[in-house]
Structure formats: C-alpha cells, structure tokens
Amino acid sequence: MDTKRPENSIIEISKNLLVGLKTTIKTFFRKPVTFQYPREKIRIAERFRAFPKLNVNNDGSLRCVACFLCQTVCPSEAIKIKSGYVDYGDSHELTERQKHNHSIDKLKPGTGNDGRRHPSSFDIDLLRCICCGYCEEICPEEAISMGNNYEVAFYTRDEGIYGIEKLIKSW
Amino acid sequence: MIFWLIAEVIKILIVFAGLLMAAAYLTLLERKVAAKIQNRMGPMEAGFHGLLQPIADGIKLFFKEDIIPWDADKFLFLLAPVIVVIPALTTFAVIPFGAPIKVLGHTVPLQITDVNIGILFILALSSLGIYGVVLGGWASNSKYSLLGGIRTAAQMISYEIPLVLSIIGIIMIAGDLSLANIVSEQSHVWFIVYQPIGFIIYLIASTAEMNRVPFDLGEAEGELVAGFHTEYSSMEFAFYFIGEYAQIVVNSAIIVTLFLGGWQGPFLPSVLWFLIKVFFVVLIYLWLRWTYPRLRYDELMDFGWKFLLPLALANIIVTGFIMILINK
Numbered sequence: 032m033d034t035k036r037p038e039n040s041i042i043e044i045s046k047n048l049l050v051g052l053k054t055t056i057k058t059f060f061r062k063p064v065t066f067q068y069p070r071e072k073i074r075i076a077e078r079f080r081a082f083p084k085l086n087v088n089n090d091g092s093l094r095c096v097a098c099f100l101c102q103t104v105c106p107s108e109a110i111k112i113k114s115g116y117v118d119y120g121d122s123h124e125l126t127e128r129q130k131h132n133h134s135i136d137k138l139k140p141g142t143g144n145d146g147r148r149h150p151s152s153f154d155i156d157l158l159r160c161i162c163c164g165y166c167e168e169i170c171p172e173e174a175i176s177m178g179n180n181y182e183v184a185f186y187t188r189d190e191g192i193y194g195i196e197k198l199i200k201s202w
Numbered sequence: 203m204i205f206w207l208i209a210e211v212i213k214i215l216i217v218f219a220g221l222l223m224a225a226a227y228l229t230l231l232e233r234k235v236a237a238k239i240q241n242r243m244g245p246m247e248a249g250f251h252g253l254l255q256p257i258a259d260g261i262k263l264f265f266k267e268d269i270i271p272w273d274a275d276k277f278l279f280l281l282a283p284v285i286v287v288i289p290a291l292t293t294f295a296v297i298p299f300g301a302p303i304k305v306l307g308h309t310v311p312l313q314i315t316d317v318n319i320g321i322l323f324i325l326a327l328s329s330l331g332i333y334g335v336v337l338g339g340w341a342s343n344s345k346y347s348l349l350g351g352i353r354t355a356a357q358m359i360s361y362e363i364p365l366v367l368s369i370i371g372i373i374m375i376a377g378d379l380s381l382a383n384i385v386s387e388q389s390h391v392w393f394i395v396y397q398p399i400g401f402i403i404y405l406i407a408s409t410a411e412m413n414r415v416p417f418d419l420g421e422a423e424g425e426l427v428a429g430f431h432t433e434y435s436s437m438e439f440a441f442y443f444i445g446e447y448a449q450i451v452v453n454s455a456i457i458v459t460l461f462l463g464g465w466q467g468p469f470l471p472s473v474l475w476f477l478i479k480v481f482f483v484v485l486i487y488l489w490l491r492w493t494y495p496r497l498r499y500d501e502l503m504d505f506g507w508k509f510l511l512p513l514a515l516a517n518i519i520v521t522g523f524i525m526i527l528i529n530k
Contacts, residue, residue: 063243
C-alpha cells in the first residue's frame with residue numbers, strides 16, 4: 032500500500048472505517064425490506080399484468096369468438112386456437128353488439144347456439160408467453176386480458192400449456 | 203473441603219453448559235444481526251423468529267454422514283477439532299463472572315479458579331487454538347485446507363504479538379496478573395479510560411486471532427472453499443463451529459474483564475452486569491464482521507506488523523511515562 036498518497040493516510044482510513052460502521056448501524060435499525068414470501072405476498076400494483084386470462088360473460092359463456100386475431104398478433108406464437116361451435120343452450124346474455132345488429136334473430140330456431148363462433152380449444156403456452164399484452168390490446172371482444180397471477184409453476188412442459196378451463200379458472 | 207469441591211463442580215457445570223449454549227445461540231444472533239444489517243429478516247421458520255434454529259442445526263449436523271477423506275491422517279484429522287474447542291472452553295476457567303457470593307456461611311468466588319497468573323493462562327491457552335487449525339488443515343490432505351492452515355498459522359502468529367502487547371498496559375496499571383484483582387482494581391474507573399488504544403488494539407488483534415471477517419484469510423470462502431475445514435463434515439465441522447463461537451464469547455469476556463470493569467456495576471446483580479457487557483462486546487464483534495470486507499493477505503500482514511505492533515509498543519512506552527510522571 033502506498034502510504035504517501037493522501038487517501039491512504041491513517042486519519043483518512045480510520046475516518047472511512049467509522050463511516051462504514053455508521054452505515055451498518057443505520058441499516059441495523061431500519062425495517063427489513065424482505066418478507067416471508069409464501070405466507071406474506073407482495074401487494075401488486077393495480078396495473079400489474081402477468082399472464083393472459085380468458086374472460087367470460089355473466090352467464091358463464093366465453094366471450095371469445097375465435098377471430099384468431101390474438102393468435103396472429105402473438106409475437107412468440109404462444110396462442111393456439113381451434114374454432115368450432117360450442118353449445119351454450121338457448122338463454123344468453125346478449126352482448127352490446129348482438130343487441131345492436133340483431134344477429135341472434137337471424138338464426139334458425141332451435142339451433143342451440145348464440146349465433147357466434149366460439150373456440151373449441153384455446154391453448155396458451157405459458158412457457159412461450161412473454162406477457163406483452165398484444166393479445167389483450169387487439170381483442171375486439173375483450174375476451175382476453177392480462178391477469179395478475181404470477182405464481183405459475185409446473186413439473187413438465189406439457190403442464191405449461193393452459194387450456195380454456197385453466198385460463199378461465201386459475202386467475 | 204467437600205463444600206468447596208461441590209461448589210467447584212457446580213460452577214464448572216454452569217459455565218460449561220452456559221458457554222455451549224452461548225456458542226450455539228451466537229450462531230442465531232450472528233445470523234439475525236447479519237440479516238438486520240442487510241435489511242433482511244434472518245431465520246424465521248424454526249420456532250418464534252427462529253429461536254429453535256440452533257437446535258435444529260445441531261440435530262442436522264449430528265445426523266449428517268461423517269466423511270473422512272481417504273488420504274487424510276485419521277488421528278490428527280479427528281484430533282484437530284477437539285484441540286480447537288477445548289482451549290476455547292478452558293480459557294473461561296480464570297474469568298471472574300460475578301462478585302463473590304455467600305452460600306451457607308462460606309464465601310464462594312464466582313470464578314472457577316483464581317490463578318495468580320490468570321492473564322498468562324489465557325494467552326497460553328488461546329494460542330493453543332492455532333494448533334487445531336493448522337493440524338486440521340494439514341491432516342485433511344487437501345490443497346485448500348493446507349493453504350488455509352498455513353495462512354491461519356502465519357496470521358495468528360503475527361497478531362498474537364500485538365494482542366499480548368496491548369494487555370501489558372493493563373498489567374502495568376493493575377500491577378497484578380490475577381484477573382480477580384484486575385477486576386477489583388476497576389471498581390472506580392474502567393481500564394478502557396486509561397487504555398483506549400490498548401482496547402482498540404486488543405479488539406482488532408483478537409478479531410484476527412479468532413479468524414473472523416475482516417481477517418478470515420484462513421477460511422476465505424471466495425478463494426479457498428472453506429479453508430482449513432473444507433474436508434470436515436458432521437460433528438467435526440460442528441466442533442470447529444462451536445470452537446469459533448465459544449472463542450468469541452470468551453474473548454468478549456476477556457475484554458470485559460480487562461477493559462470494561464468485569465462484573466462491576468451499580469444496582470443490578472454482578473452476574474447480570476457481566477452478561478450485559480459480554481453481550482455488547484459480542485455485538486461489536488458481529489458489527490465489525492458485517493461491516494468490513496476481507497483484507498488482502500499482504501495488507502493483513504502489513505497491518506499487523508507495520509501498524510498494530512508499533513502502535514502497541516508506543517502504547518506501552520507512553521503508559522510507562524505517564525505512570526512515572528503521575529507517581530512523582
């Protein structure tokens with residue numbers, strides 16, 4: 032050590048040592064910033080967004096109309112949709128658009144459908160999803176939106192592919 | 203005679219159990235202090251705020267597989283941890299931890315034995331602890347252990363000298379080597395007032411003596427895995443740990459006895475005063491540990507030989523001069 036340099040004088044060094052002690056004694060009396068994770072959870076922000084979720088109408092039917100926009104826009108190709116007709120029975124809550132364009136009236140009686148296309152399967156691979164929110168932004172029916180469940184863990188890669196059931200329920 | 207024997211055995215048992223408990227709970231205290239300093243919570247799972255953590259750790263270590271390296275010198279390998287623990291525990295024998303009490307008409311000094319060369323006894327035993335480290339490092343037959351052992355030996359030898367010299371001032375003022383007399387000399391003024399430099403030198407040198415951060419070159423985990431106890435597992439490892447933490451308690455007790463007036467203090471019972479002071483000195487050691495980074499090896503040697511040793515010598519000379527001046 033070059034003791035001739037001014038910053039290496041004994042006075043300067045012992046001053047700095049005391050500054051170090053002061054710093055640690057200050058943090059000693061501060062409240063810890065960590066918390067007991069599985070038992071306490073961090074309060075997430077209101078605009079926090081994690082993985083996508085599927086929204087449903089009040090009667091429990093999917094809002095998704097299988098327009099494939101989200102699958103198209105998804106940059107990491109995490110969404111896989113198969114379209115098909117899903118029988119939800121006769122009673123439905125009509126969406127604003129259905130009320131407006133009277134699409135249900137044009138159906139043949141006894142079809143057992145709400146007159147809209149629905150996805151027969153809707154898979155999101157959570158291992159591919161990058162939570163960018165493009166699908167939420169592009170969705171015309173507000174059927175898909177970003178949820179706030181950040182605790183996703185699975186044992187195999189296949190479990191990471193969430194179907195309709197899981198995407199509705201798990202958030 | 204019988205009474206004396208029974209009293210002695212009871213005192214030994216209390217001190218022994220107390221030291222072991224203190225060493226165990228010091229691990230928890232260390233982790234808690236570290237956590238507080240780093241804005242964490244520390245162990246919280248076992249018991250209330252982790253109070254059962256040392257017991258859980260002890261049970262875990264007890265049931266771990268005991269691995270002895272194939273090439274190790276088995277006898278020395280097993281002997282080394284014992285050599286670390288026993289001097290650390292034995293040193294406490296001469297430390298008075300309370301005012302003499304009266305039991306059944308007999309006066310019982312709260313000190314296992316009042317040797318009239320108490321300080322020399324402490325110094326002799328505390329330097330024995332090195333052998334455990336060096337032997338352990340050598341007997342493991344591993345490069346990391348050997349390096350750790352060699353470093354520790356060099357470091358302990360160089361810091362032993364300022365450690366001893368820093369106490370000389372105390373001996374000069376007290377005029378006695380017996381710890382009981384040194385404590386009773388401090389009934390009015392603690393020796394830290396007369397010997398502030400000696401106190402600081404002793405604090406630093408004893409930190410180095412105990413192989414603790416910032417002087418833990420012997421077990422520098424960044425470079426040497428774990429230094430001299432790299433190959434140790436199970437209870438042998440636990441022995442090193444107990445020895446290390448018992449040394450902290452004992453060294454704090456020595457500091458309290460020599461510099462901070464021992465068990466002297468108003469209002470509270472003397473044993474309680476002793477415990478409070480020891481606790482605070484232990485906190486100082488922990489505080490130092492979690493503040494400073496480890497020194498480089500040449501810096502460590504420079505610091506010991508070029509700074510602490512001259513300072514300790516100057517301290518002795520100045521103390522001598524002042525004593526002569528005052529006597530006139």
